[in-house]
Amino acid sequence: MKHAVFVDGQEGTTGLRIHEYLASRSDIEVLRIDPERRKDAAERARLLNAADVAFLCLPDAAAKEAAALVTNPRTCLIDASTAHRTAPGWAFGLPELVAGQRERLRSSKRIANPGCHASAFILLLRPLVDAGLLPAGLPVSATSITGYSGGGKKMIEQYEAGGDARLASPRPYALGLSHKHIPEMMAHTGLTTKPVFMPVVGPFYKGLTVSVPLHLAHLRAGTTAEDLRVAYERHFAGEPFVRVMPLNDGPTLDDGFFDVQACNDSNRLDLFVFSQGDQALLMARLDNLGKGASGAAVQCMNVHLGVQETLGL
Numbered sequence: 001m002k003h004a005v006f007v008d009g010q011e012g013t014t015g016l017r018i019h020e021y022l023a024s025r026s027d028i029e030v031l032r033i034d035p036e037r038r039k040d041a042a043e044r045a046r047l048l049n050a051a052d053v054a055f056l057c058l059p060d061a062a063a064k065e066a067a068a069l070v071t072n073p074r075t076c077l078i079d080a081s082t083a084h085r086t087a088p089g090w091a092f093g094l095p096e097l098v099a100g101q102r103e104r105l106r107s108s109k110r111i112a113n114p115g116c117h118a119s120a121f122i123l124l125l126r127p128l129v130d131a132g133l134l135p136a137g138l139p140v141s142a143t144s145i146t147g148y149s150g151g152g153k154k155m156i157e158q159y160e161a162g163g164d165a166r167l168a169s170p171r172p173y174a175l176g177l178s179h180k181h182i183p184e185m186m187a188h189t190g191l192t193t194k195p196v197f198m199p200v201v202g203p204f205y206k207g208l209t210v211s212v213p214l215h216l217a218h219l220r221a222g223t224t225a226e227d228l229r230v231a232y233e234r235h236f237a238g239e240p241f242v243r244v245m246p247l248n249d250g251p252t253l254d255d256g257f258f259d260v261q262a263c264n265d266s267n268r269l270d271l272f273v274f275s276q277g278d279q280a281l282l283m284a285r286l287d288n289l290g291k292g293a294s295g296a297a298v299q300c301m302n303v304h305l306g307v308q309e310t311l312g313l
């Protein structure tokens with residue numbers, strides 16, 4: 001029997017990408033809403049309650065509204081928005097977070113997927129905190145470079161309209177130092193000091209890299225950069241979508257530049273440790289519409305349904 005799947009927000013950036021992933025699946029029956037009625041609460045409620053899995057690819061307020069429309073105990077919601085990422089009763093949609101996370105995603109009917117910056121940040125920091133290498137109280141800072149599709153339909157239109165010279169260069173933002181991903185970054189790493197986080201959006205469609213600079217002297221006494229890499233190897237052993245790169249990855253150093261777009265069109269996450277002397281630079285790369293959003297949402301659906309997670313999703 002096929003699993004019935006509905007995407008609330010089917011015309012948006014993440015919703016369209018999820019439909020692309022589902023198009024090749026013979027085990028899924030996609031329920032579609034009449035585009036004219038896509039904001040009609042009664043019609044959305046009918047489809048949400050008819051679905052075995054419903055993806056919420058909506059702004060936060062509409063995602064909360066959708067969750068309140070569900071009365072069918074069999075419907076599993078997978079929310080791509082920020083609305084429920086630290087909410088009680090919602091499992092965090094990051095299967096690689098800790099041992100046992102997949103079991104939580106299998107049994108929960110409410111899954112909140114991480115933000116794109118947060119996915120990269122959390123998977124860089126959580127293994128080091130759990131291994132006791134990075135003290136939970138350490139003040140860390142992070143930068144993220146992202147493509148403009150992370151800003152959804154409005155930002156895509158703005159970039160693709162042309163004519164605004166300011167968009168030709170990278171644009172740092174969230175300069176109020178309270179980006180909306182910070183609560184989930186803290187909640188799911190265990191960090192107790194609010195990180196300084198500055199994202200930068202650039203003139204390319206998709207691809208994202210979070211960088212965290214560290215002084216090794218601030219970590220557990222005697223920690224080396226290789227210890228950090230080994231902690232990643234251990235934490236992510238057997239994970240199908242995570243690649244831990246060699247220390248000071250040769251091809252990247254030889255090239256002299258880091259390719260932010262190298263995970264595009266995949267659900268992959270690449271982790272790097274660069275180091276010289278007492279300094280280290282941690283970097284995590286993903287496709288903001290892949291492991292940063294739609295790919296991750298489909299991965300969570302597969303985990304929930306007990307379907308094999310393959311690279312092609």
Ligand SMILES: NC(=O)C1=CN([C@@H]2O[C@H](COP(=O)(O)OP(=O)(O)OC[C@H]3O[C@@H](n4cnc5c(N)ncnc54)[C@H](OP(=O)(O)O)[C@@H]3O)[C@@H](O)[C@H]2O)C=CC1
Nearest residue numbers: 009011012013014039057058062080081149150152153293
């Ligand atoms: N883009 C990305 O890389 C990522 C996005 N996310 C999150 O995923 C969610 C969706 O993002 P994204 O797809 O980029 O956003 P978009 O703006 O591209 O799409 C959102 C869609 O939701 C529709 N919508 C708005 N209000 C309602 C409503 N009341 N009922 C039904 N449909 C509604 C919009 O309709 P209309 O077509 O009329 O505008 C639009 O089609 C957001 O919460 C975002 O923060 C998470 C991770 C990464």
Ligand SMILES: CC(=O)N[C@@H](CCC(=O)OP(=O)(O)O)C(=O)O
Nearest residue numbers: 080081082115116117150151201
């Ligand atoms: C370029 C850009 O604007 N990116 C978005 C993040 C996209 C994302 O992860 O989405 P949600 O957390 O909203 O679900 C931002 O920084 O707000």
